[in-house]
Amino acid sequence: AKIVHTKIYRYLWDGNVLLHEWHYQRARRPKVITDELGMLMLDRPEPVENLTTWVYEEGSLVPTAKLCEGKSYSIVSDYLGRPAQAYDDKGELVWQVEFDIYGRIREDTFNNQPFIPFRQLGQYEDVETGLYYNRFRYYNPETGLYISQDPIGLAGNNPNFYAYVHDSNAWVDPFGFDPVNWTPHGFKHFPPKNKSWAEIVKSTKNGPAKYISEIDVENLERTIWKEGTPVTNGKNWKVMEFNDIIGASEGKPTNFVRVENSGNTIHGHPISKSEFKKLTKCK
Template sequence: NSSMPTATQDTTYTYDQNGRLLTETTGGLVTSYEYNNAGLVTKKTNKVGDVEPGSVYGGVSDFSTHTYYTNGNMMSKFSQAELCETSYTYDGAGRLTLEFFQSSGPDYQTIYQYDASGNRSRQTYIFDPYNETNDLFTTVTEYTYDANNRLTSVTTGTDTLSYTYDNNGNMLSESNGKTYSYNVLNQLVTFVNGEYTTTYTYLPNGLRASKTMGNDQNHLHSDFVWDGDDLVYEYVRNMYYYPPLDNCIVYNYGNGLISQSNTETNEYILFTKNTHGDVSDMLNASSTTLAVFAEKEFDAFGNGGSTGYSAMGYAGQYHDYETGFIYLRARYYSPAVGRFINEDPIRDGLNWYVYCGNNPVNYTDSTGLDEDLDKYVNDNYSGKVTVTIAASRPVENSRIAVNLDTMDVGHTFVRIDYGDGRVIYRGFYPANTLSTDEILTKTNVDGIVVDDATHDWNAAVTYEITVEQADDMVSFIDNYDSEYNMVTNNCTTFGAKVLESGGVEVPTSEHKWTLPANAKQMVVDYLPSEKLFKGVVANYLISGLYGYSPADAVQDFKNSPQHVLKYGGSTYVASNKHK
């Protein structure tokens, strides 16, 4: 397409012997990293050419430093460019309780308190405009919830904002007149704010396809194109002008979001990011001299950062300025209240609305779903290259391969983490739902490899590997073109083959499948009434079920010293990993 922007630059990376990212180079911008013994980033430097950090006004030579508590939570970060330091305090549950911003100008601190269910109950904002403790301005905000952890009101001083919900836990309205509506999949489809209406559509895989703001005659329409979970193209038509203005925004990725280019303005914008993945500076890379022309700054929960130059911001994610929400694939996140606007679709844990367990400084959630596996790997292998194989079982604490009440067979998937922000989840499925005949006759069918970041799990095993091993596994996945077979080439078989492709020992093996006691009778009942020797035929059909299975995988994983267990119904993750 001749209208697509072409002003892009290659990005190159270097790594140390532990697979940790050392440098990232795009054009004239070099970003370098230093680490402590735990693999946590202690210093991040952006540098252009030989310019020393901080020596050029408006340039991009600067650095930030970071300190940590012994449990890995960030204690403080210092920005040389802004000459400011932010420190953090947490409670025993790892929840952020204090964010303290200090600079040569005004200081502020935000204190967070929580109820027994993990909901934010009070926020105290203390602003010190003159760096004098006798001139403090304090604002207290109180939050109330119903029995289902739905936010019902936010009160600041004498002002109260109330919320209503539908029976599925989706936020329907705010007392300021804003309203929301959803489809049968609980996806936000309409937002109304006074005379302005925004509509959203979605692809079959759940990702957003488009949004339209305005009315039939005058509106701003965006179509979105995805590569996996990454937004790569945004086609924008502005109908407020005649003739309409068209723009194609291209988002480029490597170690996270790198840049964007626009056809309408012929701009190529290079991003710098902090260690959380937030877009911090925007550089005019179309110019012969790299220089910062816009900045974004976010608090711990993602508030702030407003600028019209790019929709990308907090954690490198897309911001909808019409709602103030951040689009996180499965759900929309509201940084104003630090929570999602509707329930977790997989209903993980006890509270289905909180964001990152109220520890947004150290974790991100790009899917709006369960972050436990990410948390476990980040806690135990931060900055290291790893592969994780995870599985869910169909029957609690059992090797029974199929739950005949729900027809669930469990699932196995893999997670490859380069330790630099690049994380790949993949699982193998039949391309179409298996028929009973295909199940009983163990028929080969078309298979499909999909992004599996949303699947629940019961047990997992993580291995530390090299970049080369990770590359071999990713190459194997990208070229995997096999038929699916429920017994001989299923999701667990796929996971085992991925590990083998990188030379990693598989922590499970093939077994004779354990079936429920009533499996034979169910097969007999399914066979046609005129079928002779139905019992013999049933025995034949359910015999020879030998191979990998998610149920066996979960039980086998427990024998690995690197295993981790996720306790169902809770976000608590218990590990017996040997450090």
């Protein structure tokens, strides 16, 4: 919560994901009293007014919609997960911005920057300070640096404890302390939008493996790197088997993925069942 002038702002999180926010007049703030047993309690329910609800891509921090005052707005984000446009329920463009390499807004088409407060992936702009809240610390878009040291220190693999990421054109740091970076690896394993699934599967027989289109690739690969099975060939790789089809490799649909770590940057792609067995020495 925060208090700004005559208003109180409240936020409701699901872990590290902001779900709801609302505000009300400070004069209506409930008072803390004690009951007959000496327990602390509020003298009346806290007001829930001017409620905004945020909707995200499944399993990610990429916002897809804003719901408020009986209206809905669709959010379009760029390849890094930064909101770039918002449309109302009639399909009219109502918000549009462009970012520089530090995540600072350099162009605001409608001069309505706070309407969508999300900036770099995982960041929420605090309009009073101009800083971006990154869950575990604050980021200054004017300098491209955090204002406090990395809480994981050298585990972040960066000698500058205040730095964002090595390459802000390809990497993100949703919580302000990610120990590994992620790269889309030139998007070579992303499915082309102009081809059918059958064509995509066929293309992997002699070409690179491809994910299915519904996958949040970064979130998937970070999960595999965190929870996957280390391979047995001595390389810095991890693999994981899924219950459903995750992509295609060697000309066939597959539910196996491999993620590798190179220079503290992870990237991966679907693999065949035979490759999975080889890497885990399964019989």
